[in-house]
Amino acid sequence: MQTTEKFTPLTSDDYKPLHTLLPLRTPLTVTFCSTHRCNFLCDFCYRSTIEKAELSTESMSPDLLEKLANDIADFDDKVGVVDVCGSGEPLLMPNIVDWIKLLKKTNNIKQLKMTTNGTCLTPKNAEEVVNAGLDLIIISVNGISSKHYKKITRSNVNFDSLLKKITYLYRIKKNCKLHIKCIGDYFSKEEQEKFLDIFSPICDTIHIDNAINQWIDIDLPTPPYKNTELSGTINRFGKSFEFQEKPICNFPFYYLRIHTSGKVSSCATNWKEEMIVGDSKIQSLKEIWHSKELNNLRLRLLEQENLPEKCHVCKYYEMMTGENLMPYRKDLFAKYAQKGVEQ
C-alpha cells in the first residue's frame, strides 16, 4: 500500500464555499496564543531562531482568559473552531483545564481543539482535558525514536514513554477525536512508513503534513527531505484543491488570532504581534471582528491595492487550502464597503 493511501486527513462535513458565507457575523476560526511556554525548540518554529534567554514564557492571565470566554459567548453564532493554544505547548499552561472548561461553558463553539506535542501528558491531565470538554486533540509527532526527536526538537524525549502516554490518552478519550500528524520534510520515506505503522493503531486519524514557513520575517533551515510528492491535495473539508498563484488572502474574512498580550490580529503568520486590528483587553472580540480596522484590511485585500507591507512579503496565503476569493472580489467589495458605511 502507498504511504499516502494510509492517510486519514482531518476533514469536516460542514463545508460551504467561503464566498457564500461572507460577510460573516462570527469568525469561523479563533486561535488563542494562551501561552508562549514550550519544552521544544523545533527546527521549523520561529522559536528556534531566537536566543533562548529572550524566549517569552508568558501565559494569558486568568482575568483575560475569563474575559475572552465571555467574548466568545457573546458572538451571534457558534464559532466554528477554537484552538486553546496556537503558540506554545498548552499542557505547560498551569490553568489549561480551567481554560478549556471556561470555553466549553460558553456553549458557543462547534469544535474545541488543542494541539500538543504530547510529551507533558500524564494520566491525570489526559483525563482532565478530555473531561473538560475538548472535541479534538491533535498530537504533533516529531520523531520515531528518542534520537530522531533530539535532532528535530533539540530536546530529550523518552520515545517509549511518549508512546505509552499517547496510548493511554487514546484509551480514555471518549468522544474526543485524536488526530496525529508529523511533518514529512523531517522524515525519510522509511521513517514515514514507521511513523504510520507505530501511530495508526493509537489514533482516530493520521496524516503526514508538509513543512510550511508561516513566519513572515524568518528564514528557517532547509528541512532534510523534500516532501513534494506527499503534497496535500485535500483540505480539511475533504475537498481537493490546487495551489493557486497569488490568490486573495482569505484569513481576515474568517479568522481571529488572540496573542498572549491580548492584542488581536486576523492572520496566522505573525509571531511578533504585527498586523494588529484590536486589543481584547479593552474591546470585545465581536467589536474587533466588526471594526473599521479589520474591515479596511478586508477591503484592501479585495481591491489588491494599498496592501500592508507584510502582505507583500507573506507567502503563507499562497499555500492556503481555502477558497481563492479572486473571482468574487467585486461583489464582496460592495458588501464590505457597505459594512463600512453602516459602522
Ligand code: SF4
Ligand atoms: S497576506 Fe497579509 S493578511 Fe494574509 S496572512 Fe499574510 S500578512 Fe496576514
